Every structure is written in structure tokens, then in C-alpha cells.
Amino acid sequence: MSDPSRPLPIGRLYRRRRRRPRYKGPSFNRMIPNLMTLIGLCAGLTAIRFALEGRFGAAAVAITVAGAIDGLDGRLARLLKATSRFGAEFDSLSDFLCFGVAPALILYLWSLERAGGYGYTPCLMFAVCMALRLARFNAALEGAPRPAYAYNFFTGVPAPAGAGLALFPLFVGLEAKALGWGWLLAVVQHPLFCALALVGTAVLLVSTLPIWSFKNFKVPAEYVLPLLLGTGLFAALLVADPWAALAAAGLIYLLMLPFSVRSFHRLQREAEAPLDEDEPADQAPAV
DSSP, X not given: XXXXXXXXXXXXHHHHHHTSOOOXXXXXXXXXXXXXXXXXXHHHHHHHHHHHTTOHHHHHHHHHHHHHHHHHHHHHHHHTTXXXXXXXXXXXXXXXIIIIIHHHHHHHHHTGGGGTHHHHHHHHHHHHHHHHHHHHXXXXXXXXXXXXXXXXXXXXXOHHHHHHHXXXXXXXXXXXXXXXXXXXXXXXXXXXXXHHHHHHHHHHHHSOOEEEOOSSOOOOHHHHHHHHHHHHHHHHHHHHOHHHHHHHHHHHHHHHHHHHHHXXXXXXXXXXXXXXXXXXXXXXXXX
């Protein structure tokens, strides 16, 4: 029998340490994007709760927070090399609830409920179109490779932007209420105005319009400083008057759509043009 008071040899100590269990599984860094998606999902669910309680300002803030998180989790997943099929599916399910179900329910409780069954129809149309848009996006991930220039564009309005456009009447209404402009509040809270906003956004969601994604967007050097100053001014407006800032962002996004389509077609023409298009016929390379 060995004496328990004697120290163990170094070799036995080393073997004992090696017997400690080692846990298998993904690292915490690879879980961060999914955790952010989960937080965004909770924000969307919380927006529904606020709407049921009649706290529409808080509901709009919760949707905005979910949109900000959605803009970060995918980029963070690519940065940490933590992209996965599970993450893509989880993100789409979260997007459907946060940007497809929650905005429609918020507008229904804020305005469209007064129109009865007719007011519920635009909500259904918006949610269905959001589901179709997300399904098309997921199917495109496994489809044929796209041209290089096409990776800078979405097909149709993306889900977070669609939620922001759908909630445009609510943003304007909250701003009108804060300013005491009852006439403007009556206009934007009318069920017909909200129905047009939902239906119009639903059409943009399932459209084939090429929309800038800003993922690989390159800013010319002369526009860097104006862009930084503009972003700072918008951030200041967002803090000082959030409803006006969010409503203005929706208008700016709509005005951007024609320029996005024009940019896509210009890049498409350049990519499909012959390489020797500008060379004289007598200087064409010999075969």
C-alpha cells in the first residue's frame, strides 16, 4: 500500500490531469450570432405584447431594435466564420415573426381593426408576401451562382426594410400626435391609408426589383466625409426626434429604389458587353 502522505510522482500527476473531461461542442464565439438572432426574436415578440397593451410607441421601438440586430447578426456570423444552415433557417423564422407578423398586427390594432374583416385582409397579404420573400431568399442560397455584380443587390425589398415601410403610417402618426397635428394623425391612422401602406409594401417584398444590399458597397473617396456627416446628423435626429427620423428614413429608402434599379441595369450592361467592344476592327487580336 502506498503512503497517502507521500507526494505523487510527476508522471502520475500529469496523467491525472489528463483525465479531466473535455467537452465537445461549438465555441461560444460561434454561438454569438444565434444568440443575437434569439434576442431579436424576443424583441419582435415583445413588440406584439406592447401592441396588445396599446403601447404603440414602445412596439415601434422594439421592431426597430429587432431590425438593428438583424443587420448585425449575419455580418457577425461571417466575421466569426460561424455561418451555418441552422443559423440561416433560424434567422428566417425570426425575420418572419419580427418583420412579417408583428408589423401587420401592430397596424391592425392601431388602425385597421376599425375596418373589421376588410382591415384584416391587408395584414394577411403582407404576412404571406413576407413568408414568400423569405422562402425565395432561402431557396436562392442553394441555387445556381449569380453574376458577380448581382451579389450587391437584393431581389425585392428585404424584410427589415419592408417592416419599416409598413410601419411608416405609425411613425408619422406618433410624430403628428407629439406635435399636436390632429388632422395629420387622422389621415395616417385612417384604415385606407394603412391598408395601402401594407399592400404596397407587400408588392415590393415579392417584386423582382434589384435593391442595393450595401454589403460590398464601395463609397467613392470624395463622398466619405459627406456620408459620415450625414450619418451623424441622422443619429442626432434619431435621438432628438425618433419618429420623424424613422419616417424620413422610409421616404429616403423609397426614393432610393429607382437609383438602385438604374445602377443594377448599368452594371448588367457593362458585364454583358463584349470585351473588345471599344477596339477598332483592324486592331482586333488575331486568333
